[in-house]
Amino acid sequence: MYSKVKSAVVVGLKGSVIEIETQISRGMPYHVIVGLPSQVIRESKDRVKSALKESGIRFPDDRITQNMFPAHLKKEGAHLDLPIAMGIMCCIIEPKVDLQGIGFIGELSLEGRIRPVTGVLSLVEGFIEDGLRQIVMPRQNLPEVGGIKDIEVYAFDNLNDLVRAVEFGEMSPASIEEETVKRSVGHQIDFNEVIGQNHAIRAIEISAVGNHNLLMVGPPGCGKTMIAERLRTVLPPLTPEKQLESAKVYSLLGERSTENERPFLAPHHSITRAAMIGGTNALIPGIVTRAHNGVLFLDEILEFKNEVLQSLREPISNSSVLLTRNHQSVEYPCDFQLIATMNPCPCGNHMAKDLNCSCNDFEIKRYLNKLSGAILDRFDMLVLMDRVELKDVSEKNRFFDSKGISSRILKALELKRQLESSGIEIEMNSEASSILMRYYNSGKLSMRGHSKLLEIAKSIALLEGTETINRKCLSEAIAYQGFHRLKQNL
Amino acid sequence: MNKRKIGNEGEQLACDYLIANGFAIEMRNHYTPYGEIDLIGLKDGTLYFIEVKFRRTNSYGSARESLNYKKKKSMRASAIHYLKNKTNIYIPFKISYLGITLNDGLNEFDFIESIFE
Numbered sequence: 001m002y003s004k005v006k007s008a009v010v011v012g013l014k015g016s017v018i019e020i021e022t023q024i025s026r027g028m029p030y031h032v033i034v035g036l037p038s039q040v041i042r043e044s045k046d047r048v049k050s051a052l053k054e055s056g057i058r059f060p061d062d063r064i065t066q067n068m069f070p071a072h073l074k075k076e077g078a079h080l081d082l083p084i085a086m087g088i089m090c091c092i093i094e095p096k097v098d099l100q101g102i103g104f105i106g107e108l109s110l111e112g113r114i115r116p117v118t119g120v121l122s123l124v125e126g127f128i129e130d131g132l133r134q135i136v137m138p139r140q141n142l143p144e145v146g147g148i149k150d151i152e153v154y155a156f157d158n159l160n161d162l163v164r165a166v167e168f169g170e171m172s173p174a175s176i177e178e179e180t181v182k183r184s185v186g187h188q189i190d191f192n193e194v195i196g197q198n199h200a201i202r203a204i205e206i207s208a209v210g211n212h213n214l215l216m217v218g219p220p221g222c223g224k225t226m227i228a229e230r231l232r233t234v235l236p237p238l239t240p241e242k243q244l245e246s247a248k249v250y251s252l253l254g255e256r257s258t259e260n261e262r263p264f265l266a267p268h269h270s271i272t273r274a275a276m277i278g279g280t281n282a283l284i285p286g287i288v289t290r291a292h293n294g295v296l297f298l299d300e301i302l303e304f305k306n307e308v309l310q311s312l313r314e315p316i317s318n319s320s321v322l323l324t325r326n327h328q329s330v331e332y333p334c335d336f337q338l339i340a341t342m343n344p345c346p347c348g349n350h351m352a353k354d355l356n357c358s359c360n361d362f363e364i365k366r367y368l369n370k371l372s373g374a375i376l377d378r379f380d381m382l383v384l385m386d387r388v389e390l391k392d393v394s395e396k397n398r399f400f401d402s403k404g405i406s407s408r409i410l411k412a413l414e415l416k417r418q419l420e421s422s423g424i425e426i427e428m429n430s431e432a433s434s435i436l437m438r439y440y441n442s443g444k445l446s447m448r449g450h451s452k453l454l455e456i457a458k459s460i461a462l463l464e465g466t467e468t469i470n471r472k473c474l475s476e477a478i479a480y481q482g483f484h485r486l487k488q489n490l
Numbered sequence: 491m492n493k494r495k496i497g498n499e500g501e502q503l504a505c506d507y508l509i510a511n512g513f514a515i516e517m518r519n520h521y522t523p524y525g526e527i528d529l530i531g532l533k534d535g536t537l538y539f540i541e542v543k544f545r546r547t548n549s550y551g552s553a554r555e556s557l558n559y560k561k562k563k564s565m566r567a568s569a570i571h572y573l574k575n576k577t578n579i580y581i582p583f584k585i586s587y588l589g590i591t592l593n594d595g596l597n598e599f600d601f602i603e604s605i606f607e
Contacts, residue, residue, distance in 0.1 A: 028562075028587065028605045029554055061554045063607070 001025075003090035006103050007083035008126040009075050010119045012283070012330025013248055015126020017103065019069040020080070022087035027063035033084070035068030038076045041084075044108075048085040051108040055160040057089060064088060074328070076282070079117035082106030082136070082159075089163060096169025102134045102154075103127040105141075112159040116140035118254035121247055124148060134173075136162065142174060144251060147244060191230050192401035196388035197223050201400045203383045203480060204231050204339075208405075209412045210459035212452075213316065213338040213378060215301070217486065218385030219355060220348040224341035225299050231339060232264040232295065233402040236413055242293045245333060249289055263294030265336075269303040273311050278323050278332055288315045288334035301340040302370045309375050312338075316378045338379070342371070344486065351485075353386050368486060380452045381480040412462040419467065426458045428469040435474055444484060453477050500544025501528055504588050507599050513538065524567035529588075537583040538603075539569040546592045553589035553600065562605060 001024040008015045018035075031045050052059050066087055068075050083104040090099060105123050107115040116138045117123075124145055127135055137145075139155040155174040156162045165171045191201060200216060204227060207214040216224040238246065238261070246263065267276065267287050278286030288296065298304060315321045319335040345364040349355040359367070419426065428436070440450060457469045457477040464473060505515055513531035520527045529540040541561070543553040565585050573583065589600035 027602055027607055028557060061552055 001091040003087050003095075003099070005083050005086045005090060005099050006127075006132060007080055007105060008103060008123045008130075009073065009077060009080070010122045010126075010252060011073070011328070013122055013252060013285075013332060015119075015123040015129070016073065017126055017130040017132065018073065018075065020083050020087045021067045021069065022091050023065045023067075024060055024088070024091045025063045025065075029061045029063075031064045031066075033066045033068070035066075035071045036074045037068065037080075038074065040078050041075055041080050044078065044081045044084055047081055047108045047110060048088065050110040051081070051112040051159050052085055052088065054110065054112040055158070055163055057092065057163065060088070060092065077117070077119070078107040079105045079119070079123070081108040082114060082162075085159060086162075086166070090166070093163070093167050095166045097166055097171060101132060102136055103132045104136045106136070106138045106156075108159060114138045114156050114158055114162070119252045120144045121148075121244070121251040124151065125248070127151075139174070144247070147240070147247070189230055189233060190402045191227075191233065191405055194223055194227055194230065194400070197227060197385060198400065200224075200227050200383045200385050201405070203381055204228070205234070205405050205409060206456065206459050206463060206480075207337065207339070207381055208234060208236070208409050209416075209462055210380075210455055211337045212380035212456055212459065214340070214381045214383065215376075215379040216339075216341045216383045216385060217344050218341075218383075219352045219387060220343060222385045222387055224385060228297050228299070228339050228341060229266075230402065231297075232262070234406040234409055235262040235264070235295065236406075236409055238262055238293055246293050249285060249292055249332075252285065253290070263291050264297065265291040265294065266297040266299060269298075269300055269305075271304070271308060273305070273308050276308050277311050277315065277321055279325065281325055283323050283325055283328070283330050285332045286321075288312070288321060288336060289332040291336035292333045294336055296336045296338050298338065298340040301342050302367065306370065306372075310372065313374055313378065340379070344368070344384075351384065351386075355387065376483060377448070379483075380456060382482045382486075383480065384482055384485065408463060411465070412459070415462050415465060424467060426461055426467055426469060428454075428457070428474070429471075431471045432457075432469050432474040435471060435478075439478060444481070449481065453481060456480060496544065500590055501542050503544070503590055503597060504529060504540070504542040507588070507590075507601075508540070511601075520568075520572060522568040522571040524571060525564040527565070527568050527572065530572070535582065537573075537581050538586045539565065539572070539583065540586045540588050541565060541605075543587070543589045545590070548591065553591055554587070554602075557587060557605065566606075 003022045005020050006017060007020060008017045033041060033045065049059050066084060085108060086104050105117055105120070107117050109115055120137065120141045121144060124135060128151065133150065134152045134154065136154045136156065139157050142153065142155045145153060152173040154171050194201060203214060206212065208231065216228065218224050265287050271287065274280055274286065276287050278284060278289055301309070315334045316338060319333065320331055321334050322329055322331045344350040345357055345359045346367050347358045349357040350359060350364055439445060445453065457473045460473040460476050461469050501518060508515065508531050513533045515529060516532050517530040520530060527539050528542040531538040531540060541557065543556055545553045569583060569585055584604045585606060587602045587605050591598045
């Protein structure tokens with residue numbers, strides 16, 4: 001007795017279709033699964049046996065040999081319970097449906113229930129790439145595939161129903177109701193709670209338009225963290241394609257991403273390199289991949305371990321990270337915007353207007369040197385912040401609110417889309433280019449810095465709603481290039 | 491009725507079944523230091539060392555399930571002991587299993603030629 005069913009496994013973020021062959025021959029009771037199964041799959045033998053018995057199928061007291069093709073690929077995940085059970089079942093009963101056109105995924109409980117699995121989006125994508133359009137999956141996973149077109153999904157709650165459907169050839173596709181997870185109401189914060197620091201808020205606004213990496217430097221308690229945290233209230237929504245990318249990452253981790261909200265990740269500074277970049281033997285994605293299409297916020301960046309910061313170099317510039325362990329490599333996307341805060345010196349008061357810094361030059365230098373030139377170079381914008389003056393506090397100088405900033409950002413992005421679709425490049429007028437020339441010749445700008453400066457100036461122009469970079473835009477962009485000032489006079 | 495009697499009854503059924511299927515019974519209840527061999531049969535020049543299991547009910551697990559690793563090991567040792575002592579030439583042999591289950595008054599025979607495959 002022989003049968004063949006199809007399933008898939010996840011390699012990195014991609015799904016890869018596998019075949020499960022089952023052969024049952026007369027012999028003493030024996031069940032073996034070959035084809036590089038992981039421990040989870042070896043354990044699934046017992047789940048499958050119990051689930052089949054509970055579903056009213058006589059589990060064969062014979063020699064069962066199951067092979068997973070291709071043999072070289074490591075098979076991981078409890079979602080192979082269902083295809084393994086189907087393989088055995090289809091040897092016993094005569095299936096009335098064409099098994100070669102169906103992909104099976106699902107975890108089984110001992111009583112025969114089909115439990116939800118992780119990584120559904122990647123698996124389904126693997127099926128589609130292989131030309132499989134019919135997919136049997138746990139009912140609880142149904143909402144996740146709502147955004148995918150051109151597939152027929154059969155959702156089941158328990159093995160018994162599935163067995164009956166396959167035996168009598170009565171499978172009807174489930175209608176997919178797209179269940180949207182509402183925006184989490186947890187953050188009721190707003191930019192209008194910030195007093196003063198208008199230039200920093202403006203910088204955040206610009207960085208959100210062009211996804212520029214931003215570093216905020218200032219004394220303790222001046223509002224760096226407060227402003228950075230409020231960035232999530234003004235982030236533009238994800239486009240459908242990017243939403244799918246993010247959903248795949250979160251599906252792999254067994255979580256649901258929320259609607260079209262961009263991820264905002266703020267790891268504690270004690271984080272390890274493996275947690276940040278991803279890794280371990282199972283090659284799980286790290287924080288940088290979770291922050292894909294969103295924001296990675298490093299509060300007190302100097303407190304992070306040096307190896308963690310250094311390992312961020314390639315992810316920042318490449319927008320993807322290639323992990324290699326145990327003879328296999330996977331590539332995870334990590335296109336994030338980096339926002340970081342730090343103090344200018346150990347006591348925090350260096351460069352503050354009316355506070356005395358108790359650190360000597362050497363201490364400050366040593367403190368700032370923790371942030372290597374390579375990492376510093378990856379920040380596009382620097383904002384120096386100072387204590388808010390008392391008169392601002394009393395006047396309750398609240399100039400910005402999240403709603404206004406958000407609508408300005410959306411307008412700028414809309415203009416960007418329009419310009420891109422009509423093929424118009426943002427040009428610089430002659431006055432601005434002469435300023436840029438002079439600034440470049442003063443030696444403060446590298447070639448890389450030059451192109452970054454232009455990007456920032458473009459973002460500012462978009463916010464202003466103009467198609468040319470004028471003097472004002474350029475001057476403002478230059479104002480965010482204060483990296484040399486950090487180590488000035490030391 | 492004691493266990494020996496039940497065993498004999500089962501083995502008699504097994505003998506009848508095997509003879510009907512072209513086996514010649516060489517020996518019954520052969521004892522070795524490693525355990526007992528229920529039946530030794532000969533067919534087409536091959537010796538069959540047969541373990542007979544007789545079940546009236548499957549309530550305590552099926553007959554097949556009762557053949558565990560320890561039993562298989564002792565059967566192999568017994569078979570080799572028999573071959574060493576009783577034969578001078580090499581005879582191909584198989585270690586087999588014959589399960590008999592009483593089902594609705596009818597005996598169901600479940601013969602597995604080789605339990606080591």
